Amino acid sequence: MNGAVLPPSLVEMATRQVRAEVLSGEREPGERIGEEALCARLGTSRAPVREALRLLAQEGLIEHLPRRGFRVAVWSETDILQLFELRRVLERHAIESAFPLAAEGDPLHAVRTALEDMRAADAAEDLFERDNAHRRFHAAIVALAGNRQLDLAYEPILLKLQLPMARNLRTEARIAQRRNGVRRHAELLAALETGDAAHASAALLRHGERAYLDLDIR
Numbered sequence: 001m002n003g004a005v006l007p008p009s010l011v012e013m014a015t016r017q018v019r020a021e022v023l024s025g026e027r028e029p030g031e032r033i034g035e036e037a038l039c040a041r042l043g044t045s046r047a048p049v050r051e052a053l054r055l056l057a058q059e060g061l062i063e064h065l066p067r068r069g070f071r072v073a074v075w076s077e078t079d080i081l082q083l084f085e086l087r088r089v090l091e092r093h094a095i096e097s098a099f100p101l102a103a104e105g106d107p108l109h110a111v112r113t114a115l116e117d118m119r120a121a122d123a124a125e126d127l128f129e130r131d132n133a134h135r136r137f138h139a140a141i142v143a144l145a146g147n148r149q150l151d152l153a154y155e156p157i158l159l160k161l162q163l164p165m166a167r168n169l170r171t172e173a174r175i176a177q178r179r180n181g182v183r184r185h186a187e188l189l190a191a192l193e194t195g196d197a198a199h200a201s202a203a204l205l206r207h208g209e210r211a212y213l214d215l216d217i218r
Contacts, residue, residue: 010044014052017042020128022061022072023166033062033070060160073163080164080213083157090154091141092201098144099197108192110140115189119182130181131166135159137185141192168213 018038021027039049053070056062063073075083101107118133135158142154169181184207191203 010048011051011055014038014042014044014049015055016128018052018056019059019061019162022056023131023162024127025167025170027072029072029074029163031072032068033072035069058159059162060156061162075160075164080161083161084164087138087154087157087161088204090150090157091138091204094142094145094147094150094154095192095200095204096197097147097150099200100195101144107144108189110143111137111189111192114140115182115185118185122182127166127170130169131162134165134169134181134185135162141188144192164213171213 018027018033027033033053035046035049035053039046042049053062053064057064057070061073062070064070098107106112114133114137118130118137121127121129121133138158139151139154143151172180188200188203188207191200194200
């Protein structure tokens, strides 16, 4: 029935399941996502599954191919490098706009909370929640500027980078040490806490958010 309101829990369940499979590497870039198979596995009708896939396509994690259904998004190396560069420009602008930070209260509270969530999820080996906290950490940095339009411009870039960022953290954990990703973000928070915009911007440059992606970085 057109205009029917879907149960949020069913859409959320399907969205979370597919997002977790993509971000964990269980589904590879370019892999087809069959609606019928997904419905059968989740025990739901097609409507919430289709809505979940539509939402994930908006995030850039999957893509819709006309008359061929959905597949995990395929990003070229150039796409990924350009998105990371845009993210870096916006984060640097946010820091330069936000500093000096307000003296009252704790302006870094949201950044600090996201880092603690990331640390807790990492200790629990909950990669899905760690990735969510990771995105909140970077969104909180940009939010320091108090610029709504900047937040709106940053959000789709951060969503499109979900997969390469998650892949970087997973590869880092496998090659180096699992907690290196948390440590890198703690170092970035420490740089923000100095109150020095130049120091914080320099910390962003050496953050290592794409060090394990095997990209041709010139």
